[in-house]
Amino acid sequence: MSEAARTEDSRSKEARSEDTRSEDYGELAAVGPYGVHPGHALITMVEPHPGHEYAYNRWYEDDHYYAGAMAMPWMYAGRRWVAPRELQLLRRPEKSAVAEPVTAGCYLSTYWVTEGRYDEHMKWTVGINERLNRDGRVYQDRTHVFTAFQDHEATVYRDGAAGPRDFHALDHPYQGLVLEVIDAESQRRRGELLEWLRARQLPGALAGSPAAMVTIFRPTPLPGDRMTYVKQVEGVDTRLTLLWFLQTDPRECWQEHFAGRAEAVAESGMGRVELLAPFIPTVPGTDTYVDQLR
Numbered sequence: 001m002s003e004a005a006r007t008e009d010s011r012s013k014e015a016r017s018e019d020t021r022s023e024d025y026g027e028l029a030a031v032g033p034y035g036v037h038p039g040h041a042l043i044t045m046v047e048p049h050p051g052h053e054y055a056y057n058r059w060y061e062d063d064h065y066y067a068g069a070m071a072m073p074w075m076y077a078g079r080r081w082v083a084p085r086e087l088q089l090l091r092r093p094e095k096s097a098v099a100e101p102v103t104a105g106c107y108l109s110t111y112w113v114t115e116g117r118y119d120e121h122m123k124w125t126v127g128i129n130e131r132l133n134r135d136g137r138v139y140q141d142r143t144h145v146f147t148a149f150q151d152h153e154a155t156v157y158r159d160g161a162a163g164p165r166d167f168h169a170l171d172h173p174y175q176g177l178v179l180e181v182i183d184a185e186s187q188r189r190r191g192e193l194l195e196w197l198r199a200r201q202l203p204g205a206l207a208g209s210p211a212a213m214v215t216i217f218r219p220t221p222l223p224g225d226r227m228t229y230v231k232q233v234e235g236v237d238t239r240l241t242l243l244w245f246l247q248t249d250p251r252e253c254w255q256e257h258f259a260g261r262a263e264a265v266a267e268s269g270m271g272r273v274e275l276l277a278p279f280i281p282t283v284p285g286t287d288t289y290v291d292q293l294r
Contacts (some may be wrong), residue, residue, distance in 0.1 A: 009286075019135055026090050028120075032117065033114060033115055033116030034146060035114065035115055035116075036076075036114070036167045037120065037167060038112035038113070038152055039114060039118070039151070040114075040115065040117075040118045040220075041110060041111060041113065041152065041215075042075070042109070042111040042149050043108070043111075043146070043147075043150055043241060043243070044103035044108070044144065044146070045099070045107070045108045045144075045146040046105060046147070047105050047107075047143045048106070048107070048141065048142045050294070053294075054057055054287055054290050055141070056139055057107075060107070060109075061284060063261070064137075064221065065078065066124075067132065067137065068128065070111075070171040072121060072124050072125055073117070073121060074113050074114040074120060075112070075121060075280075076114060077111065077112040077171055078110065078111040079109070079114070079171075079281065080107065080108070080109050080168040080282040080284070081177050081279035081280065081281055081282065082108075082279060082280060082281075082293075083102075083105075083107075083277065083279050083289055083293075084293060085294060086251070086292070087250065087278045087279065088106060090278055091103060091278070092261075092262055092277060093273065093274070093275075096274050096275050097183065097274040098274045099146065099147050099277075101146050101283075104273070105145035105146060105277070106293045108244065108277075108279050110170060110177070112169075113149075115152070116149075118203060122149070124221060135264045135292060146181070146275070147222075147233075148220070148222070148241070149219070149220050149222065150218060150219045150220060150241055151205070151218055152166075152216075153194055153198075153218055154198045154215075155215045156198055156202040156203060156206060156216070157213045158207065160211055163213075164212065164213075166215050169245050174246055174247060174281070175247055175281070176246035176248065176250040176280050176281075177246060177281075178211075178242075178243075178258060178277065179242075179243060179244075180243075180244065180273060180276050181239060181267055181274045182197075182241075182272065182273050182274065183238050183272050183274050184238045184239070184240070185238075185270055188242065189270050190218070190239075192270055193270040194216065194218075194270045196268055196270060197216065197240070201264065201268070202292055205257070205264075211244045211245060211247075211257070212246075213244075213245050214244050215243045216242050217239055217240065217241045217242075217243075221233055221236050239274075240271075250280065251278070254278060258276060
């Protein structure tokens with residue numbers, strides 16, 4: 001390589017370094033929390049508009065799952081789930097404060113964020129989504145039914161110390177997931193509801209069931225500079241979000257283990273199940289199940 005070429009290559013590298021601010025990455029990585037605990041989650045249930053199911057699925061899997069989520073700092077695990085029509089019809093209650101109608105939201109995406117890194121991640125996600133929107137890489141023909149960043153409160157395991165931990169949950173090949181949203185009777189009673197679930201109700205519900213664990217989160221408000229198509233989170237003072245990770249298809253255990261969930265919570269006098277929705281994993285890189293959504 002000639003001296004002129006080497007000089008030009010050096011200038012090009014300097015320009016790229018300046019454009020990406022690559023020198024900042026080492027400094028940022030050297031400080032702050034970097035454990036594996038899922039201290040926070042993004043849980044987002046979305047309904048593609050009729051006629052846009054295939055296009056939405058390909059956009060999300062081929063672009064947004066990576067560029068709009070997994071490529072971001074501190075978001076270290078993710079998984080997509082789908083509810084074919086047969087699963088949508090199992091949802092409860094018929095009148096839901098979360099989904100209207102209760103069958104709305106046939107795709108669910110779940111992501112773990114490193115504990116203590118919520119603020120840093122949010123700055124990045126707002127910035128990248130603004131850029132994606134400007135560049136025409138945001139699919140508009142969809143509705144966010146239930147989208148919220150959430151703080152981890154507890155994980156209850158069926159088998160104690162045996163088996164995968166919650167930080168493995170989005171990578172382990174679980175065969176199904178049930179999203180449960182519970183509203184406490186009041187802000188004051190959410191703590192009581194959490195303790196009742198964690199210490200008393202969930203251990204019994206998990207025993208002998210195909211659910212290996214339940215993670216419990218509470219929603220946090222979205223930032224004021226969020227994308228306009230995502231509505232502000234409701235129930236931040238009263239709501240709990242539960243994710244049940246299943247070792248079988250939810251259709252095989254729904255009647256025995258989930259059909260009575262709403263009644264069990266109501267009988268406690270501390271809250272109301274506002275959504276109980278089963279899902280199965282998507283098959284990445286394919287359109288499997290898209291023809292079964294309607």
